[in-house]
Amino acid sequence: MTPYRQVSLSVLTTTFVGTTGTDPLGVDRDVPVDASGLPYVPRARMSARFRDAALSVGQAFPDLMPQLLDLFGVAGATGRNRMLSIGRAELPLVVRAAVADTVGAGPSPAAVTGACTVVRTTTAVDGDGAPVDGSLRTARGLAPGLRLLADLVWLREPEEAHLWALASCCLAFDQIGADESRGSGRVRCRLVPDHTVDLATAVVVR
Numbered sequence: 001m002t003p004y005r006q007v008s009l010s011v012l013t014t015t016f017v018g019t020t021g022t023d024p025l026g027v028d029r030d031v032p033v034d035a036s037g038l039p040y041v042p043r044a045r046m047s048a049r050f051r052d053a054a055l056s057v058g059q060a061f062p063d064l065m066p067q068l069l070d071l072f073g074v075a076g077a078t079g080r081n082r083m084l085s086i087g088r089a090e091l092p093l094v095v096r097a098a099v100a101d102t103v104g105a106g107p108s109p110a111a112v113t114g115a116c117t118v119v120r121t122t123t124a125v126d127g128d129g130a131p132v133d134g135s136l137r138t139a140r141g142l143a144p145g146l147r148l149l150a151d152l153v154w155l156r157e158p159e160e161a162h163l164w165a166l167a168s169c170c171l172a173f174d175q176i177g178a179d180e181s182r183g184s185g186r187v188r189c190r191l192v193p194d195h196t197v198d199l200a201t202a203v204v205v206r
Contacts, residue, residue, distance in 0.1 A: 006192040009089045013186040015142040016178040036099045037109030040090035053172040067165035087151035
């Protein structure tokens with residue numbers, strides 16, 4: 001049994017992972033939230049970034065390419081030809097449960113979202129440095145300091161080399177979301193040990 005069932009995603013700078021907002025009076029680009037108002041990173045975005053990280057690792061360490069292909073398959077791979085499925089990144093279960101218990105009697109989902117996110121306003125400027133009419137945009141992003149967890153679903157049992165390759169991908173996974181050129185979306189990704197597994201006898205990434 002693998003000793004790793006989750007990865008952690010620590011938000012280091014404001015991170016924009018949302019889509020176009022649907023509220024005409026709200027932000028132009030919002031962040032996905034659950035029923036309690038807690039933000040998360042969608043599964044598809046996590047998978048895409050891990051594939052990008054795997055590409056970087058494969059270019060730097062070609063000898064890991066067989067394991068990387070085992071883990072993530074080729075582009076568009078299904079469960080039949082990849083070893084690992086990655087869930088969405090969300091706040092720890094204990095936090096989600098506590099917030100769900102208070103919503104209705106305590107803060108509204110909108111207030112919960114506001115406590116976990118940052119809203120940034122930008123505008124284009126002309127050659128004289130004046131704001132361009134109609135260019136004002138607002139975006140909501142994950143606030144720095146959040147620590148999210150994403151489940152790892154192993155479709156086949158990994159070998160030690162697969163865990164080495166996955167750990168390398170976590171190290172290479174250091175950005176997610178929009179506005180990278182402005183320093184947004186800096187994250188730290190790490191494997192989370194499963195403490196229900198006996199690490200003395202399991203295969204461990206050293």
